[in-house]
Amino acid sequence: MxxxxxxxxxxxxxxxxxxxxxxxxxxxxxxxxxxxxxxxxxxxxxxxxxxxxxxxxxxxxxxxxxxxxxxxxxxxxxxxxxxxxxxxxxxxxxxxxxxxxxxxxxxxxxxxxxxxxxxxxxxxxxxxxxxxxxxxxxxxxxLRNLGPEATLIDGKALGERLKASRRAIKAVLLDQQVLAGIGNIYADESLFRAGIRPERPAFDLNEQDLERLAASIRTTLEHAIDAGGTTLRDHRLPDGSAGTFGAGHLAYGRSGQPCTHCRKSMNSGIVAGRSTTWCEFCQR
DNA sequence: CTTGCGTCCTGCTCGC
DNA sequence: TGCGAGCAGGACGCAA
The missing domain is CATH 3.20.190.10 (MutM-like, N-terminal)
Known part of the structure; x- marks a missing residue:
């Protein structure tokens, strides 16, 4: 995790x-x-x-x-x-x-x-x-093949990293060569917060989308760091304590539960080979 | 360049 | 209560 x-x-x-x-x-x-x-x-x-x-x-x-x-x-x-x-x-x-x-x-x-x-x-x-x-x-x-730190990314740099990729935006976020640090939990969380569908091709994102996504990546990661991360099962801090960001998840692990924004049921499926949760209505 | 799959491991949860 | 299948935060390598 x-x-x-x-x-x-x-x-x-x-x-x-x-x-x-x-x-x-x-x-x-x-x-x-x-x-x-x-x-x-x-x-x-x-x-x-x-x-x-x-x-x-x-x-x-x-x-x-x-x-x-x-x-x-x-x-x-x-x-x-x-x-x-x-x-x-x-x-x-x-x-x-x-x-x-x-x-x-x-x-x-x-x-x-x-x-x-x-x-x-x-x-x-x-x-x-x-x-x-x-x-x-x-x-x-x-550490040769790592992209820039996800905590520091801005919309412009993110756009440059994506280029004209036809890959799903979620697949790109998970690619450590593009952006270093994001995994399955924070990919879903960042995309939900930015209102972007995980399967959308990367080239399809406009400047405004990229800014929103970069901003939601930065703030989601910051809040998660402050909470000590997400403990689903194994993650512990060195002193043995658990991370509490799980309580702040809006997407990951919320399949079938109401969207915190529109209250409709959250969808789930496989995107980029990974289990993915998103809101069909709030993410475009 | 892509995606999609299998692989590396252990252990927990779920359904029968 | 027991048991096997399926699944999990990641990342490689390989085939198509």
Missing amino acids: PELPEVEAIRRQLTVSILDRTVERVRVHRRDVVRDTHGRRRGRLTDPQLGVDRRIRRVDRRGKQLIIEFDHGQGLVIRLGMSGRIEVGDAGRRRSVPPHRHLAWTIAGGSSRSTLRMEFIDPRRFGGIHLFKSPEDRDQRV
Whole structure:
């Protein structure tokens, strides 16, 4: 589930807990979730690559990927896939090991703070961790094909990205090369809020449509970030709390329920190969 | 260039 | 109550 808002909410919490702290050790419980700098799943993994004895100097995000950079320039690009999450807690506190925990970092607390444990957990394993050896390596290799951040898009830039595409607008919004960060939930939410049908060909949108769509993408994502994202099932913030934006959904998951605008029943079907919910009357 | 499909996985929900 | 089918936030690769 993690789309941009979920990952950004995770990033903000992580910044508070782990930024500027030093990694003491790492345990790899499932090495095939990690891709080394050659993109291989079974290459050698070394402590320095995973940040041991290094200070965490940046916690960033690009689209749906979380980025942790250490003070020697190496770092991790974490993709959460469908079911991935990052958990951070007090290392001293004993508790049962969560199932599907693939990596665990122990992070020093410094003079007056407690030692932390940060874990990567991903039951379905659609997610994974890509190692990079420098910020340039990260941008050129791991994050190469990502479009501009969805939070920053405006109507003009969106129009340029769509060009004369005949693809359904929803398919285009889901394409990370066009726009980075939108997934199935926020595609439906943004299109509903902009009053645009998901199956409409991208080239059919005029300037005004594009402005409305770009604006609804930005505001929908902002509100979702502030709510900690949407927790349908798996998404959790690092401290274990859930995102509450689900209560604010106007489209996603509301099939058969009344449209919040015209009160008629919301439609659903498959668009761009994904389950899609929209209002037949309010979206044109 | 497109779309449409299957694939990678686990686990939850629904209908019989 | 039990069991299997279907479906899920994502992203690839392949065939047509």
